[in-house]
Amino acid sequence: MTAAVRDxxxxxxxxxxxxxxxxxxxxxxxxxxxxxxxxxxxTPGALVAVALSTLAWLGFLLVxxxxxxxxRTARPAALAPR
Incomplete structure (x- = not known):
């Protein structure tokens, strides 16, 4: 049997x-x-918080x-099994 084509x-x-x-x-x-x-x-604590917040935001943007x-591909790759 062949697998059904996913639309x-x-x-x-x-x-x-x-x-x-x-x-x-x-x-x-x-x-x-x-x-x-x-x-x-x-304050130094506020600047560290800003830096960490910016780093987390940039990481999220990358993901x-x-x-x-x-x-964007016409046929996305299949999901990995759990």
């Missing part, structure tokens, strides 16, 4: 849009964290970008 339909587009919304939300949260840290005073790029 992804609009699933990749919905997933791509979900990643975009999540990226936008993460950006807003990171900016609010930076604003709060700097508003309370530019999101890689996932969105992977969805």
């Amino acid at each position: 992804p339909g609009l699933q990749p587009e919905r997933t791509r849009l979900a990643w975009r919304r999540t990226t936008l939300s993460a950006t807003v949260v990171a900016l609010l964290a930076v604003r709060q840290a700097l508003h309370s005073g530019a 999101a970008h890689r996932r969105v790029v992977a969805l």
Whole structure:
């Protein structure tokens, strides 16, 4: 028997849009964290918090970008087994 051909339909587009919304939300949260840290005073602890927040945000952007790029193909790669 041959495996049925998978028709992804609009699933990749919905997933791509979900990643975009999540990226936008993460950006807003990171900016609010930076604003709060700097508003309370530019102490060394606040600057470390800003640096860590920025690093986490950049890491998330990297993961999101890689996932969105992977969805551009006509036939996305199969998911790995659990």
